[in-house]
Amino acid sequence: MNIAPQYSEEDVRLAIEQGPITAAYKAAPDQVIRELNQLRATEIASYLQYKQHAYMAVSMLSPGIKSDFEAHAAVELDHADRLAKRIQQLGGVPIYNPAELASQAADMGVHPEQGATLWDMVIENLLTERQQIVAYTTLIRELGDRDFITELIAS
């Protein structure tokens, strides 16, 4: 192993064991991982809801709204991916069990719904987005200046 001389064996050990968690990191990784997993569960629930609405909008002869729902679904999936990457960076594991995902999303007040009309679906999506805004705002406020990277991802 050819490590530059300014690094001690302790530096190397910490780098291997802790990755991006350095002395400058002031949050509690386990708690942040838990909260990121909850947020991610709401993103996946929201993704499923938008996709379902896109499927159903076809039969209602609304191609414009269908593509709008699909675009939102893609955005939600991207959000879920970003959260998963941060969870992994912090040493956690993104939840992938569907039942656990549903339970975590429900704990945050997010339940995928499919209303009878396009109007109902639009309102359901608006309500879900608002629940997520509350969850993200709470996390950002809670983190303060203790985890800038997570804060950046959540912003």
Ligand SMILES: [Fe+2]
């Ligand atoms: Fe999102």
